[in-house]
Structure formats: structure tokens, C-alpha cells
Amino acid sequence: MARTPRAGPLHLASIALDPEAGEPLHRQLYFALREAILEGRLRPAARLPSSRALAADLGVSRNTVLAAFEQLLAEGYIEGRVGAGSYVSQLLPEDALNARAAVVAGTGVSRPPPGPSRRGVRLAATVGSTIRPRAFAPGLPELAQFPFEEWARLLQRHWRAPPSRFLIGGDPAGHAPLRAALAAHLGAARAVRCAPEQVFVVSGAQQALDLATRVLLDPGDAVWVEDPGYPGLLGVLAAAGVTIVPVGVDGEGLMVAEGRTIGRRARMACVSPSHQFPLGVTMSLARRLELLDWAREADAFVLEDDYDSEYRYAGRPLAALQGLDADGRVLYVGTMSKVMFPGLRLGYMVVPPHLVDAFLAVRRATDTHPSTLAQPALAEFIEDGSLSAHIRRTRALYARRQELLLESAARHLDGRLHLAPSAAGMHLVGRLAEGVDDRALARRARHHEVEAPAMSGYYHGHAPSPGLLLGYAGVPDREIERAVERLAKAFADRIVD
């Protein structure tokens, strides 16, 4: 029930107080009087009714009015001492009030508030459609089998009586024990050569690239990216104002010779040599050496995104490109999103020794330091072998799921989607017959509650052949066949989108 005041000497008819609203009456009155002043209904120097009179007019207690007046007085809207009469402040800038009143009344130079800048519009447009977390969303790991009891216990243990360095967290590169644990892990597992001081804790590949572009590149510099490639890097590169040069990928990885032709003077190449995203190719040794050779000639950097190298099902994993770098040009990037869970947003970057100081300074200047919340628990999770154990368990699980996907696809999609086994990774690329519109097919799959992103969506230009990406790692065993059956319906659909 709203009460409105009797008409009084001041035009307070617009003040409607609602005793049933969540907000206290004195706050409601404060806001109402403030608006009346800001919109010119109460002019500077105008006298307000006494608190007693206003309370009577509004049918509220005098204390309600006094509390509202006190706030208005504290904020400078009114002057005078309560009891001796209150006036609308004479110090308020009339021009600003008039302009505001005119805008509110619709008689002024009404100007819609500005929208995003040209950069903002361009960046907003780099996002593709979001992928829902269900079969066969690429990049989604198994979540149900993560040892959360242990993770929660580690968090509790580190936070119930934390040392003050966790609370201040001043190191822009991250928590020293975590950096040491990561350096040891990367040396043993990936033949990455680094001291703990070279390791930076970041939120993921995007923040790693963001930091790298800020430290190493100037606006207008050219950067090679793989075509097709990981779309998550494009927004960061666009934000950095650099020129993106898409370079094709063949069976040996990024085609360095093509890059030399179309963008010899690039300052950086972003590659995923262990397991190219999305094609799944491993960059050959010859190509790796060629890439490093180009980088030496061009005086350029190489950003190595080793996003899912932990998942290799046959043969030995190839050592990281970083370990082949003789002169400090390779930045190595990895993530915990795949081996733990994406919501954690925690990754790492290994920076050449001569650049560590510059990375520290730029990070301090632009992002202070990473949150300490996860870091001590994660250091222990790595050191005590829990992470390795989880990776071993999920590796066996994903190998089986890839087989289940291949079998189900052979049963239900044979002749329409050609899937080949892969020795690594968390997704497969399914090839479609020439001429099939993979984007339309992916949309139809969504109608059947299956994510199967079109390969075309990962290419900068025209895709050479249509295909679908099927992430299997996070799909429960029993769900794989059912999801493939739903996908088969998308092939059968005659729906025209």
C-alpha cells in the first residue's frame, strides 16, 4: 500500500512511500527528496517543510524524516541545522541540475549513452557461439571422477590458519612452491628446460598470450596463428592491436614455408605442436626445427600452447618445442583446465630467462599478481602425486571413451562421418563428404542436444573440407552411444535452418 502526501506548500505529490517495500521508509524518503532536488522540482535555496510537518503530511514518524534529512545534509543536498529550518543547498551547480532536469523531462539535448568503441565492437565480434557443456563439447574433461574430497581438504588445510604471505600474495609470478612444483613436473614430463623463476602462474592460455603480447609486441606487429586453430587466442590478439596472419596446417603441423611467404616479418608464431588444435596433428621434428630457424632469422618469438599434452594413449610423448630452443625465443604455455577442471582458471607460462624481469614488471603494472587461493593447495596436489594419479586414471578412461566413440560411430554414422583413431588428445575430428554444410549439420545436432562444432568454424578462410569436432573425454561411457544415436538423427533431419 503506497501512501501519498496531502498537497502542501511544496510539490511533494510525487513522493510515494511504501511501508511494505523492503527498503526502510527513511531511505525511500531520502531517495525521493534527492530525486526532487536533482530533477529541479526542489530548486536550490528552496525551504523544506519542517520535519514535523513533513512527517504529518506523509503519515510517517518524525524520526523517519529526520533520518532522511540527516543523510541529505551529510551528502550536501540540503543545508541548515535540523530544527532551524532546512534549505536545498545553494552550492549545487544550477547548470548541471538544469541539464539533468531537461534530460529527465525529455526536453533537453537527449543523447543516448555511448556504446562500445570501435575496438569494443571488434573484440565482441571475435567470440563464436558458446558451446554447451554436454556431449560432445570439445575441451571438457571428466569432472565426476576428480578427487574433490581431497581437493577440498587441501583448501581447508591451507586456509584455516594461512601464513601472511598467502594473504598478501605479492609475487607477480605466483606462489614460489607452486612454481617449483610446476618446473619439476614440466622438466620430467615434457623435457621443458626451466628454473622455477621462469614459471608464471596465469589464469590460462589467454592471460599468458595477453601478457606476452604486452611485453613482446607492439601494435601493428604481425603474429602467425594456425589455420585452423584455437579461436580463444584471437580476441587477445585483437585486443593487443596486432595483425593476425593465419598460416595453414598440414600433416606435419604449421606450414612454416607458407608463413615465410605470407608473413616473413612476423614477430611471433602461436602454435600447438604436441597436438594441433583442432586437427590433432603432431608437429614433426623437421617442422619444429624449421620453425625455430625462422624465428631466429626473423628475430621472432614462438608461443607453444601445450594445452592437452598429458593425454597421449600410444607411443611416447614428444618433448616440448621449448626444450629445443637454443636462444630464448619460445614461451611455453600449459593449463590445469584439462587435467583438473575448467572453472579453476589456472595455467602457467614458462618465459625465457632474459625476459623474466620484463614479464614481472608488466604483470605487476597491469594485474598485480595472481590470486593465492588455489596456489598452495595446488602445489601440494602436484607434489604429493595426486595430480599424476588423476591424470593416469583419466588417461585410461579417455582412451576407452575414444574407443567407445569410434565403435558407436561405426555402428550409427558409418559412411556419413569418418572418424580415425587418434594417439592423443580429448577429441576426434570427423570428416564429412565433400559439399556437406557442416555448420548447418552442427546446428541440427544442437536440436538433438549434441554439441558437434563445425570444422569450418575454426578456419579463418574457406575450410578445405567439412567436418565435425567431437570431444569425448567428458562424456560418461554409457552416454556416448546415446549421444551418437542423437547425432545420427541430425544427419537424417531434413530441417532447413
Place this chain on the structure above:
Amino acid sequence: MARTPRAGPLHLASIALDPEAGEPLHRQLYFALREAILEGRLRPAARLPSSRALAADLGVSRNTVLAAFEQLLAEGYIEGRVGAGSYVSQLLPEDALNARAAVVAGTGVSRPPPGPSRRGVRLAATVGSTIRPRAFAPGLPELAQFPFEEWARLLQRHWRAPPSRFLIGGDPAGHAPLRAALAAHLGAARAVRCAPEQVFVVSGAQQALDLATRVLLDPGDAVWVEDPGYPGLLGVLAAAGVTIVPVGVDGEGLMVAEGRTIGRRARMACVSPSHQFPLGVTMSLARRLELLDWAREADAFVLEDDYDSEYRYAGRPLAALQGLDADGRVLYVGTMSKVMFPGLRLGYMVVPPHLVDAFLAVRRATDTHPSTLAQPALAEFIEDGSLSAHIRRTRALYARRQELLLESAARHLDGRLHLAPSAAGMHLVGRLAEGVDDRALARRARHHEVEAPAMSGYYHGHAPSPGLLLGYAGVPDREIERAVERLAKAFADRIVD
């Protein structure tokens, strides 16, 4: 003890295996052969000794050699089947190997790896000296009295059996219940007008400004900053490629008239109206209206940094500038660093409704989403009143510490550092006599283990008068007087720096 091989038909004399090293012998051999190939000591097509012969030469087991060969084979360094003879791969690009060998030997075009770009050098230079966490470091809250037992329990409870949305964490604006809790808190405490959808969880004021510059500004746009002001914003603005326009601050806050004279066409103003950093001024109502009036005329945005508004010791807090914004130009930024602990790196930004979609898209394109690790626990910490209780406790504590600082300073520094009480905040500004070199004094204070940053360090140009910043909030009561005594010694010192 390192063993070296007998001289054999191949020049393997450089291979030194150390059975006492942490690394397995087969890994050591793999690395040694890899280097020999990469540096041209083993040429493409060269035949390797048989595994049996090499094992004998090196005094290791044949399995050690076989494991090393297997890895080299998997990675493409050697060819052939084990047993039938192994050869250095003929597919290795000779040019790249020769260039590398020349670099390693020091006979090639030796070129030091490139350093930071011009942008990187400029950004790295925006960092001032780091402030150590001890008396009287500004911005440091009381850490010992935070309810960590409860915080740790909340973390454990939310993570021991988390729902899958915590694990995926796909919302680029953050966890919905946290955004709702923040919107309710900001509406009640700061008269911020917002729906939960307008709230973005960020890592702090820097990430908020980073996102805002990316969405709203183009390179070359001008941005007003307060002079003196918070140096943490400068690196982000420099990274965005915008032009920084320092605008003076008087007793009513940012001098809008000066801004109109020197940078009328700016596209954004960054202000701290509740408690200007570092001067501690509250922006007057008249000045607030003037600022919004300018923004309307210039079609500009205002970023309101409300970094410590929770700490007000006298009078009512002024409502946020955001609540006065009639047409969607104000972005409101707050942080948990002061009311919880800095290592958390968690803050929030309230975005005008018409810009929410653009902020969502740009965040998704450049940073995916914030970590979910803290968010569910924090939402509950706010909802159950724990945060408010902690703020009330620390408010009383900080009020007392400010008094202790004033008393100690009167006793030990009288006539040399003039401190006036402040109704708000976590630090005081101490004024020095004209002509005192505050930077030199701050350096001398450091020799006595006291942080007291020079006011000059917060000005873009010449500081009108020298002073020191003294943060008192995080200094234990009993330590305040002792630290002031140490500071007094810095005044007495004759050390010439």
C-alpha cells in the same frame, strides 16, 4: 661420478652420464644424443652404433640405450628399427641444423634473443617501487583477525562435492549467486542502483579498468586520471594505448573545470569520489554533478573506484556517484582486497545495462570467465552476514588505530610531520615542511624498516607540497608507536642517499 665412453667410431666423447644425477640414465643419454644431432656432431644419415656396442662403450645396460633410442625414434631424430641399425634421420632440415650448430659454436650470425617491445618497455616502467607489507604500508588491511576458520570451512563445504556448474564456470560475468549478493549489498550500503545482471566479478580494479578500456575506448582516446592518484591504473591505461590526462584534485575532489580546460574531449574519467586516493578528500555533491554534466556533454564515461568506502568512522557515508547517474555513463568498481585480504584478488564492477552484452562478449573473447574457486564461498560469506560482521569489527579497530597513530605522531613527530584526523579510509597523509625531500625521507624510513611512501610519488608532475602516506589499518596496535619511533629516527638521520 661421471663416466665417459671410450673413443669409438662416432664422436661420442661428449656424452657424460652421471648415475648419481636425479635424472634416469636413459633420459640423460636421450638428451646427449639429441644435442649431438641438433648441433651437427651427428650428421643426418650417420649410422649410430648398435645398442649393444653403445651400452658397452658407456658402461650402461643395454635397456638404457634401447629406451633412449626408442624416444629418439618416436620423436623423429633417428630412423630404422632397433636391431636392424639406427641412423640419424635424413628428414632433418640441414639448413636449420647448420644455423643452429653455428649459433651454438659461436661462429654463426650470433644474434641475442630479442627483448621486450617498445610497449613492453613502457609498461614495465610504469611500476613504482614495491611496498613491503609492514608498518605503514598503505592499503594493507588487518589480516590476523579475519575469520579464516570459517572461510576455510566454507571453501571445503563448497568444493567437496561441487555441482558441475562450479567446475565448468562458463558465465563470463561470474557466479550468479555472488552477483546477486553483491548487488543487494551495494544497493543497501552504497545506494548503487543495479540488477545482479550488471555485476561483473573481476580480479580487482585493474582488471575492471582493463575490461572497460577494451570495451569502451579506442587507442589514442584521452582519459582523465586524478593527480595525485592511484598508480595501479596507469599500467592498464598505458597497455590500452590511451592518452593519460592528469587532472588536479582540490578540497572538493577532481577539478572538473581544469579537466575541461586541458582535456575537454576525453572519453573517460577515473575517479575515487568517496575517499580520494591518496589525499582522502570526499568529492562534494556539486563536483559530482559537475562531473556527470561534463560526461553528458563530452559523451564520456566515468569509472568510479570505490576502493575503501566500507571504512568510514564519522558521519554517514555518501552514496556512490553511480546512483546519481541518470543515463548509464558510470562504471562502479569495488574490491574485496581491503575488506578480506589482498591475496584473494577478487573485486567487482557494475556496468550500465545497455553495455552488459558488450562486456560479456569482450570478457568471453579475452579472459573466458573468472575462476569459480572463491565465488560460491564468498557468496555465502556475504549472505550469512559474516562479511558485514568482519567489516564492523575492523571498522572499530581501524578507528582506534588511526587514533593511536595520531597520538604517537603527536608525541614523536610533532612539528615535523603534520597529521590531521580523517573520517574515513585506511591511511593518513602526513604533511612535511616546504622544501623537505619526501622521497629521500621515505628511503631513510625504509632503512628503519618503515614504509612511508612519498606523496611526490603519486603526482604526475611536480607535487605542490611534500608529504608521507601512512597506512595504519594493518598495523597491530602495539606496533604503531614503535614504528612511529623508528620513523622519527628517519627524520633525525643525516644519511645522504
